[in-house]
Amino acid sequence: MSKTLAIFGYGPGLGVGTAKRFGREGYRVAVIGRSPDKARGHVADLAAEGIEAAAFPADLTVETEVERVVREVIAEFGQIDVAMHGAAGNMADRAPSTLTLEVGALRIPLALKLYSPIWMTRALAPAMIERGDGALLFSSGSSPHYPLPYLANFGVALAAQRGYVQQLAAELEGTGVYAGVLNIGVLIGDSEAERIIDAHPELVPPGVEIARMSNDALGEHYWQLFTKRDTVELDIGFDA
Template sequence: MPKVIAVLGVGPGLGLSIARRFGREGFTTALVSRTESRHASYRSALTGTTTHTYAADVTDPAELKAVLARIEAEAGQLDTVYFGPADAAAPGLAPLTEAGADALRVPFESIVLPAARLVEAVLPGMLARGSGALLFAGGLSGKHPMPMLGTLAPASAALRMYVLTLNAALRETGVYAGTLTIGGLIERGDIHREFTKRDHGFAVGTLNPDDLADKAWSLYSSRDEAEAEFNAMAAV
């Protein structure tokens, strides 16, 4: 039976490239996004790959649990999950010098807690089998101070350390955890499109999502690194 990868938070940039890259390796892909509006185009873009599409808000605990159950019932047992939801329409970031504690809550609730709930749902089965992989996409502000990203930075740091600690804890179990730490705008993605519509007062370099997806596959297959960093900020 083909292995199955669930891509949570799929979009036209990195999520679709991840699905395409793993699909080339024979994986069945299960794509999850908030709405069905682009699912037909995603399936068309993955010609030759068995693809299932689902609409769910993965930041909602009940919807996350339900969509994971549907994927396993319809596509098959999950070998790999990729977590990379990003909302181009999310409220604007606030500088940490102006933000109170409440301003930090939204990034944690939309990034860190859903990631932990995903792991809580799928890790027991992976451990029981002695195989599987947990892949995440995070921001460079979780590793290097980037004041322009303000209230996003603490959540990015928390997600990064969560994954790195998972990686260390899972050694010798057969289950792998790794993260793509991304600094830059991902071409073809929604955030790239929205960001370039207006002047933010600073420049950001771009990254090819296919290159990131190739590295995600390398992390999955070699399992000798916990993190891959992509920094387009230094190039601008």
């Protein structure tokens, strides 16, 4: 019986790369994203590569939406074996200074990178623990390791997510359920962020150089994180 990968926050960068990599191993893919049209388009692309997939539109910044979409995926595919939370914010949502950071600027980053991962975990972990098998994967950036004031609000949210995943992994030890996070210090090929920065290079402060990596390469790193399970965090594109 095929296993199911659910990607929460499926996009053209990390989502596509991860779906293709797991799909090659026989995983069905639940494409979860805010836009129904985009989700259906991603499903069609995966189908063209022989990967079974289905679209599940949802706003992942709303707790009831996360709970609903989990029920819908389970109803369609039976169970979720691996969940990857890859939802990311827009460059327009960033707050470029820690000194002037307002609490309100944390609303979107916290909803995307802390609250939503917690809701996903609460919806999926009990069944995984009962089965004694499963994986909860998360995505992060460079700022939990390196201060990046031009991404002030997301840096705060990602640091909080890092603490959550570390504590989650410690509590899941011995249950058969794995929790891990990919810390991504690169621009992902074909991602929305890459397109925005290419069109508006002024968004990156002078002197800051960001390496690039294809979405396929990032998908491979997620596969290695998932299969090896020898670390809670895997850093890509920068030195930890």
